[in-house]
Amino acid sequence: MINRVGVIGGGTLGSQISWIIALSNIGVVVIDVDDGILGKCKYMHEEYAKLFNEKGIDTEKALNNICYSSNLEDVKNCDLIIESIIEDLEIKKDLFKKLSVIVDKKTIIATNTSTLLPSELKDSVKNNERFLALHFANPVWEAGFAEIMGHEETAEEVINEIREFVKEINLEPVILEKQQRGYLINALLIPWLSSAQKLYFEGVADYKEIDKIWKLATKSSLGPFEIMDIIGLKTIYNVMISDAKRLKDKRLLQRAEKLKKDFLDKGLSGRQSGKGFYEY
Numbered sequence: 507m508i509n510r511v512g513v514i515g516g517g518t519l520g521s522q523i524s525w526i527i528a529l530s531n532i533g534v535v536v537i538d539v540d541d542g543i544l545g546k547c548k549y550m551h552e553e554y555a556k557l558f559n560e561k562g563i564d565t566e567k568a569l570n571n572i573c574y575s576s577n578l579e580d581v582k583n584c585d586l587i588i589e590s591i592i593e594d595l596e597i598k599k600d601l602f603k604k605l606s607v608i609v610d611k612k613t614i615i616a617t618n619t620s621t622l623l624p625s626e627l628k629d630s631v632k633n634n635e636r637f638l639a640l641h642f643a644n645p646v647w648e649a650g651f652a653e654i655m656g657h658e659e660t661a662e663e664v665i666n667e668i669r670e671f672v673k674e675i676n677l678e679p680v681i682l683e684k685q686q687r688g689y690l691i692n693a694l695l696i697p698w699l700s701s702a703q704k705l706y707f708e709g710v711a712d713y714k715e716i717d718k719i720w721k722l723a724t725k726s727s728l729g730p731f732e733i734m735d736i737i738g739l740k741t742i743y744n745v746m747i748s749d750a751k752r753l754k755d756k757r758l759l760q761r762a763e764k765l766k767k768d769f770l771d772k773g774l775s776g777r778q779s780g781k782g783f784y785e786y
């Protein structure tokens with residue numbers, strides 16, 4: 507039974523993950539190395555509370571369920587720790603080594619990494635049969651799911667326990683049977699977005715036409731460029747650059763630079779900023 511959770515990293519995803527857990531009446535401690543981020547995280551929680559109040563949901567208890575700390579030792583009594591810090595292999599490994607000294611043998615440690623595999627991190631976790639990836643999507647409550655992906659030594663009971671936990675925080679668990687970079691969602695999404703980018707940036711059609719045909723043909727409510735606006739164009743650019751380098755793909759690099767020049771450099775960075783491919 508998971509009664510207390512530590513969320514390490516109070517940034518974009520950490521603030522959302524900690525909120526959805528607190529809302530389900532589970533105690534959460536948010537840890538971050540940056541006090542300014544902890545202050546911002548608290549502010550975001552107050553904003554999320556207003557959002558949920560508007561939906562008629564009482565949030566007083568949820569706000570009281572959260573505490574904030576810059577001391578890693580404060581995760582000591584947690585049943586589950588969700589790491590959601592910067593996407594950097596060495597920094598994550600270093601954190602897991604420190605955590606392994608602090609936490610109990612029974613504690614489950616999960617990573618919210620987007621691009622790494624649990625097997626690439628597991629050697630830095632002492633009880634690695636209790637280590638897995640638990641991947642949330644942004645925005646967590648609108649997406650409504652979390653992907654669960656163990657590595658070869660992750661215990662079956664840990665997967666089951668996390669599946670129940672995900673249900674408890676009102677998300678739909680999606681289980682992967684083996685490791686896949688990008689999980690299910692990104693393994694499907696990235697090639698699709700990449701095809702759309704190619705059609706637009708290579709001049710085949712305007713992005714509005716590409717979105718239009720996708721929505722008409724598939725009866726979807728969102729087209730690829732509307733989805734890129736939700737993800738944020740800076741993230742899209744970073745993914746394009748990293749794929750271009752990995753695949754040594756010059757055309758992809760050119761498309762990424764065009765996205766930067768025509769959109770990011772003009773302050774058009776997606777839905778959160780009010781403007782991206784579309785205005786909000």
Ligand code: NAD
Nearest residue numbers: 515517518519520538539540543590591592593619620644
């Ligand atoms: P972010 O930059 O908004 O937040 C990361 C936070 O980690 C920062 O506040 C930073 O101060 C903190 N941090 C760095 N090192 C730390 C340490 N050693 N101990 C404690 N705190 C530390 O990043 P984010 O977008 O929230 O992403 C966090 C993780 O979630 C990444 O692994 C990312 O791949 C994953 N993720 C992100 C998204 C997304 O849409 N942003 C979606 C799914 C998963």
